[in-house]
Amino acid sequence: MTYLSKILREPTQGRLSFWCPGCRQSHEVQHGAGAGPRWGWNGDAERPTFSPSVLVRSGHYVQGYDGGVCWCDFNAELKTKGEEPSGFSCEVCHTFVTDGRIQYLSDCTHALAGQTVPMVEFPEEWR
Template identity: 70%
Template structure:
């Protein structure tokens, strides 16, 4: 994996990671030619713009997810476990190095616009 900047990583050609401060995790997009969903990227590693919006769903928020087989259900059954994963929605526009979180996000940054964050020390090594 190569670091294109403090805020973008390239795990493979045509793929980019950016750090999401709302989810406290990386989100991936695919750009350029190829199969599967593709985003436009302005080519700027310091002030990236991706089009269209980026929508990430996990756990029971994934369409067609089997009821009861998610992180919410697991932690309800194992309250002593440290919560490393969460079910959620993260929907954003990334424009000129800013991430605008839309109102359907389930994390604390819903409705806010913040600069893209740097990756945590040692992430992706």
């Protein structure tokens, strides 16, 4: 893993990772030549811009979800047993990352939907 800056990492060549304060986890995009979806990157590790938008879905929001057990169901079952939720959830995070700022679109399912915030450093436990 290469640490490009306090806010941007390159886990493997052609992949960039940044911390999402809305989801409280990292998101990754692929850039440059290669197979699979690719994003444009302005090459700036301090004030990155990715294009097009970054869309991350989990749980029952994943395209093609077949209706099986999702994180919502799993966590609800844990609660009925008096146990703590797993820490995973079903979410949509849809953003534009421009000049080191994250614009959360209205289809996000977390508390930062509709807001724009500066990119942040990875939490201490992720460094």
